[in-house]
Amino acid sequence: PLILLLLLLIPLLLLGRKNHTTPLRHSRTQTLQTLPRSWRTRLQPLLPMLYTLGIATLIIALARPQRGLDESIVRTEAVDMILLLDLSESMDTRDFTRANQRISRLDATQDVITRFLQNRPNDRIGIVGFASLPYAIAPLTLDHPWLIQRIQGLHTRMLDGSRTAIGDGIASAINRLRQSDAKSKIIILLTDGANNAGTLSPQNAATAAEALDIKIYTIAAAGIRTGLFATRNEVDEETLSHLAQTTGGTFYRARNLDTLEAIYTEIDQLEKTEIEVQRYTRYRELATPWMLAGLLLLTLEQLLATGPLGRTT
Incomplete structure (x- = not known):
């Protein structure tokens, strides 16, 4: 300054x-010069x-x-993404295991997504749930602690969970990414079923996503149960694979908690886009x-x- x-x-x-300063006067200067220096003189x-x-x-x-x-400017990596989650009744099926305890598919999903959010602090992330109808749970935001609260509060009774509208769910997610100017826009779709409701087919929804340069990663999440508790696998893997292929994403199959964790870890590594972020310095x-x-x-x-x-x- x-x-x-x-x-x-x-x-x-x-x-x-x-x-x-007032000068020091003395009639005998020679005498003054011979006087010893006092501590006042020295100081x-x-x-x-x-x-x-x-x-x-x-x-x-x-x-x-x-x-x-704080630092002023940093370079980091970020994308805009929507977590598209199946909240139909079948997500309550307890065919995943955590610490030797049976947990539901939704419980496993909540655990893994919570850690996923913690690892991507610079991404704008939103959440859309779907069953018979899609439901916007959270808009695109950087407030990840709030997102984690929303994730932990999910349950299948939020919606009419008797059917699964995958196509309409994708359309709802696309609508929330439509105005995004991010270099990378993705949807991570997790479901344990097949499309049997809604007005838009998953294939047409994927075509719309491709036109808007939105990539869709698809995850079929259903464990393996045997014996008296065996259930028929109703996941439409063929359609999910087609959705991912159409938009440039990847299809994954999660049969246990470790596999589901590995899938989100792989997506975390694949989707990185470098951006410049302005951070205001506190003084x-x-x-x-x-x-x-x-x-x-x-x-x-x-x-x-x-x-x-x-x-x-």
Whole structure:
């Protein structure tokens, strides 16, 4: 700051103080020269030093010194994505395992997506659920703690879960990415069933996504159950594979929690786009301690000058 140029005037201030100092007079100068130096004489140079430091410190305080606490600009990687999640009744099927305990497909999905969100802090992510109808759960946002709360609150009773409208769900996700100007736009579709409701077919929805340069990753999530608890596999893997192929994505099959975790980890590695992010720097003001230090030095100089180190006539 230009105010620091005032530091150049300090020598002039010292010169002015020296010219106004009352000289020490004595009738016998030779006798004076032979007198031993007292402690007052030895400490006299301390006064201009304190004065100089005090004035300099006050000038620095006026310049408002600050300390930045954050970086200003960083380069990072980000995409805009919609997590499209099946919330039909079949997602309550307990054919996944966590710590030797049976958990539902939805529980497994919530666990994995929570960790996925924590690993992508710079992405704008939204959530759309679907069963017989699609339902917007969260818009595109960087507020991932809030997204995690929304994920943890999902349950199959939020919607009419008797049927599965995959095509309409994709259309709803596309609508939320339509205005995005991100270089990479993706939908991660997770389902355990087949399209049997809605007005738009999954194939037509995929064609619309391709036209808007939106990539769809598809995940068939259903565990394997045997014996008395065996259930027929109703996942339409062929359609899910076609959706991914049409839009440039990838089809995955998740039969257990570890596989589901690995799938989201792989997608996390595949979808990286470098962008520049402006981060505002927070500053801490340092003027107050400099001001107090300057006043303390000048006060000390005045006390010494009028007290033990004062000149006598």
